[in-house]
Amino acid sequence: MTLPDWMKGPSIEPSGACVGGRQGFVDRSLKGFASFFKKVYIAESFSAKDAFLQRLEPRASLAGFFFLILGAALSGSWVFILSLLFFTTGLSVITKVGVGPLLRRTLPAAVFTLLLAVPSAFSFVTPGAPLVELGGLTITSEGVRTAFFFVLRVSSMAALASLAALTTTHSGFFRGLGRLVPAFFVTALFFTFRYALILVKTAEEAALARKSRTICGSGVMEGQGWSASRAAFILKRSLSMADEISMAMASRGFDGHVRLNPAGSFKAFDFIWIFIASFFFFLSLGF
Amino acid sequence: MDEVFRLEGVGFSYAGRPALKGVGFAVRQGDSLAVLGANGSGKSTLLKILDGLVFPEAGSVTFAGQPLVEAALQGAFQRSFRSRVGFVFAEPDSQLFCPTVREELSFGPLQLGMKPQDVQKRVSELLEMLGITALGDRAPYTLSGGEKKKAAIGAVLAVNPEVLLLDEPTNGLDPRTQVWLYELLEALKGAGKTIIMATHDLSLVQDLSDRAIVLGEDHSIAADRPALEALRDKDLLLRANIIHEHAHRHGDIIHRHSHGPYSIHDEHD
Numbered sequence: 001m002t003l004p005d006w007m008k009g010p011s012i013e014p015s016g017a018c019v020g021g022r023q024g025f026v027d028r029s030l031k032g033f034a035s036f037f038k039k040v041y042i043a044e045s046f047s048a049k050d051a052f053l054q055r056l057e058p059r060a061s062l063a064g065f066f067f068l069i070l071g072a073a074l075s076g077s078w079v080f081i082l083s084l085l086f087f088t089t090g091l092s093v094i095t096k097v098g099v100g101p102l103l104r105r106t107l108p109a110a111v112f113t114l115l116l117a118v119p120s121a122f123s124f125v126t127p128g129a130p131l132v133e134l135g136g137l138t139i140t141s142e143g144v145r146t147a148f149f150f151v152l153r154v155s156s157m158a159a160l161a162s163l164a165a166l167t168t169t170h171s172g173f174f175r176g177l178g179r180l181v182p183a184f185f186v187t188a189l190f191f192t193f194r195y196a197l198i199l200v201k202t203a204e205e206a207a208l209a210r211k212s213r214t215i216c217g218s219g220v221m222e223g224q225g226w227s228a229s230r231a232a233f234i235l236k237r238s239l240s241m242a243d244e245i246s247m248a249m250a251s252r253g254f255d256g257h258v259r260l261n262p263a264g265s266f267k268a269f270d271f272i273w274i275f276i277a278s279f280f281f282f283l284s285l286g287f
Numbered sequence: 288m289d290e291v292f293r294l295e296g297v298g299f300s301y302a303g304r305p306a307l308k309g310v311g312f313a314v315r316q317g318d319s320l321a322v323l324g325a326n327g328s329g330k331s332t333l334l335k336i337l338d339g340l341v342f343p344e345a346g347s348v349t350f351a352g353q354p355l356v357e358a359a360l361q362g363a364f365q366r367s368f369r370s371r372v373g374f375v376f377a378e379p380d381s382q383l384f385c386p387t388v389r390e391e392l393s394f395g396p397l398q399l400g401m402k403p404q405d406v407q408k409r410v411s412e413l414l415e416m417l418g419i420t421a422l423g424d425r426a427p428y429t430l431s432g433g434e435k436k437k438a439a440i441g442a443v444l445a446v447n448p449e450v451l452l453l454d455e456p457t458n459g460l461d462p463r464t465q466v467w468l469y470e471l472l473e474a475l476k477g478a479g480k481t482i483i484m485a486t487h488d489l490s491l492v493q494d495l496s497d498r499a500i501v502l503g504e505d506h507s508i509a510a511d512r513p514a515l516e517a518l519r520d521k522d523l524l525l526r527a528n529i530i531h532e533h534a535h536r537h538g539d540i541i542h543r544h545s546h547g548p549y550s551i552h553d554e555h556d
Contacts, residue, residue: 170426171386190386197428198380244381247340252446253369253398255361 046166051095052269053167058176060270064277065164066180071284072156080284081152087280088159095167102162109158110151117147191245195238203234289316291351291450291481292337298345299332306332308507311346312500314483316449319476321492321514322485324502325528330485331377333502334452337483338374370399373448377455379435383427388419388438391427395446409445417441418467433464440471451475453484457491469494487529493518501527 047054053061072084092102119125121143128142165173170193178186290313297310307329314320324330335341336348339360348355350368360368373395376382385391392410397403414420417437422430427438436459443451456472457465472495476482486492492499492514499517501524503509509527510517517523524530 169424171390171424174386175390191384241381244376244378245384247335248374248376248382249384249394251338251340251369251374252395252442253366254394255365255398259397259400 046095046097046101047169047172049096051167053091053095053163053273055269056273057264057266057270058168058172059179060176060266060274061168062164062173062176062180064273065160067274067277067281069157069160071281072153072160074281075153075284077284078149078152081149081156084280085152085156085159088156088163092159092163095163097163097166101166102159105162105166106155106159110155113151113154114147117150120150121147191242195242198238198241199234206233289351290314291316291318292355293349294336294346295348296346297333297336297343297348299329299336299341299343301332305506307336307343307502308505309346310502310508312508312511314450314481316481317479319482319495319497320484321496321499322483322502323487323489323492323499323517323524323527323529324485325504328502328504328527329506330502331454334374334454334483334485338372338452339368340374366399369395370446371448372450372452373443373446374452375440375443375454375456377458379432379439380428382439382442383435386426387424388427388430388441389414389423391438391442392445395442399446406445413441413445432459433461436460436464436468440468448480450481450483453482453486455486455488456484457486457488465491489518489524489529501529503527 123138126143128140132139292314299307396406496514499514501510
């Protein structure tokens with residue numbers, strides 16, 4: 001093989017106009033998202049701890065959380081929702097998860113809900129006694145209460161869902177869910193999770209590959225163009241992976257009906273947990 | 288011995304690009320067959336056709352005398368076929384779709400209707416045989432490449448198929464895992480399993496296969512003969528782009544030898 005002349009000499013220095021390998025907005029966002037996704041959904045450090053909720057049979061754990069979340073969705077009482085939030089915070093301590101990690105996972109849902117709830121504080125959505133005048137718009141006390149209650153309700157539900165996910169191993173989570181809802185939904189959910197993992201991994205690898213060949217920093221426009229082209233590539237790759245997985249399932253006898261291993265038996269703690277959770281649920285009906 | 292597969296004039300293409308052309312051969316029970324060919328020669332497609340995952344556009348395929356067509360692969364024949372033929376994919380990530388390794392290994396036997404307690408016993412024995420008992424409750428996507436491969440092979444062996452289809456079995460494995468795989472395949476061959484593998488690993492073919500089918504770059508069969516005979520045919524392997532010849536000079540002597548995972552022989556001018 002004969003090398004071209006330029007390849008035989010030393011590599012050239014980047015031109016003077018070059019800014020240097022600064023990390024762009026797109027790279028930072030992607031890195032942040034991948035890290036968040038891994039931390040929240042992949043890390044099993046909390047579910048591996050030896051504590052009350054982690055010791056429960058996954059079916060019992062998920063059934064209990066289901067009752068609590070349902071209670072939060074149905075109750076119209078401030079006292080109930082606040083009690084539930086305190087109860088969840090207490091559970092996070094008992095289960096060795098801690099308030100900080102739970103808050104980090106709940107906060108994005110709370111902030112997003114707050115943004116959605118802002119309009120309901122104004123009189124054009126919730127009429128009532130005026131509280132503050134803002135540039136011709138009136139914020140009502142009923143509106144503020146409605147918005148705040150909505151944020152509290154969603155936050156408590158998000159905290160409960162996060163705690164369920166944090167204290168249950170992924171395998172336990174899907175196995176437990178498989179006994180509570182039709183297997184088809186669990187399979188669909190599992191595949192969604194699986195593809196999300198593949199997407200994150202592929203996107204991260206693509207970003208690293210780009211970084212390894214980036215000598216000059218790139219602008220936001222160029223970064224956005226690159227992201228758009230990667231999105232198409234990742235979609236194509238995930239479709240191809242979906243094809244391969246369905247073939248692998250067919251190859252091992254899958255005929256559209258998922259058959260799972262039988263679940264383990266309930267112990268005293270499982271019944272206690274379900275009793276506590278269903279107690280909260282029945283309380284929510286009265287408030 | 289009974290005939291397992293028979294292919295006659297099989298053709299397949301991807302969006303007009305040919306993958307296989309006029310492929311025909313027969314496989315008997317207990318055969319150890321290697322399918323050799325360059326990248327893109329149609330090896331993986333051929334294995335997918337043998338596993339009834341894709342169906343030929345031309346020609347015919349039979350399994351144990353029954354036509355292997357989409358319409359036939361349901362009900363009793365589907366269950367019998369899936370329990371008798373297992374396919375280890377080249378990319379373990381495609382094959383591992385369950386939440387844990389243990390469930391991955393249970394999947395096939397459960398789908399084929401085995402009793403859960405029998406499945407659990409079989410899976411425990413299999414985990415021990417593969418040396419991955421400690422990984423039983425781990426999620427497959429958290430495993431290393433070699434561990435994933437072991438789990439993928441275990442998932443197929445759990446059904447105890449008579450015919451094993453392996454696509455690039457040694458791809459991406461470290462030397463120790465390659466030796467482990469070779470020993471496993473040798474034991475399976477000794478147990479009378481039919482082994483059909485698509486590979487570039489010529490040393491594995493030399494050690495394990497009795498027969499080799501070489502797919503040419505025109506996607507048709509360039510040779511179908513005893514494995515050692517095919518491996519000694521340097522011109523055939525060069526033509527099929529499985530090895531590459533390299534020449535360099537040692538003083539006055541021109542030294543020619545093949546390049547690839549398996550060195551055929553040296554020549555001096």
